[in-house]
């Protein structure tokens with residue numbers, strides 16, 4: 483069922499103390515695809531992403547990438563496997579400059595030439611950041627900070643990018659920038675898992691989507707079909 487290079491989440495459960503946050507969640511992200519995960523507040527989206535990146539422990543189930551079991555490895559080891567996170571709320575180093583934030587993203591890359599290439603590619607994706615390089619990250623607007631967060635993750639040269647609500651609270655112009663960069667990154671061969679409360683953006687950007695409710699997958703299917711699905715429209719598109 484699974485192609486060898488997929489990122490596969492199999493029967494995953496995470497509890498906070500005794501309280502289940504996600505239960506028996508399974509999904510598959512094929513290499514080179516954009517998959518979205520939509521769901522309301524508290525559905526368990528961030529918990530799933532944190533489990534994949536080793537930030538919370540899986541109580542049951544497995545995370546498999548390129549046929550290697552990564553369940554409950556340390557976050558640094560997950561990054562070594564090429565899986566990078568753009569975390570919810572960005573979590574920039576606020577008093578550090580934009581340039582320093584980007585350099586932090588490349589901490590595991592020794593090759594100076596490669597670092598330079600990654601840096602140039604980030605500025606190609608986000609040309610507005612160039613003049614901001616010497617500025618402290620917390621002096622930027624929300625939209626610009628989100629660009630820095632995406633760029634910082636790209637500086638690790640990931641093969642999989644996980645984005646946790648990258649467009650939340652952003653003005654429409656920034657939502658468009660982030661969406662189109664996510665598509666561009668994917669066209670360069672990076673596999674993407676896009677977590678969004680903004681289902682419209684998620685369904686338009688992705689090819690396949692999973693719907694999470696109360697910690698469980700309740701529906702999955704092609705994003706273009708979901709855009710016209712009456713239940714999805716009512717529950718997630720406000721139509």
Ligand SMILES: Nc1ncnc2c1ncn2[C@@H]1O[C@H](COP(=O)(O)OP(=O)(O)OP(=O)(O)O)[C@@H](O)[C@H]1O
Pocket residue numbers: 498502503521522523524525526527528529530570679
């Ligand atoms: N550190 C924590 N300790 C205890 N419970 C938590 C913790 N983090 C999340 N939860 C609970 O786990 C459930 C899933 O939360 P999670 O943050 O994964 O949801 P989410 O889908 O990302 O929501 P949002 O859209 O608001 O970001 C919620 O009931 C939440 O209250």
Ligand SMILES: [Mg+2]
Pocket residue numbers: 527528529570646
């Ligand atoms: Mg969340």
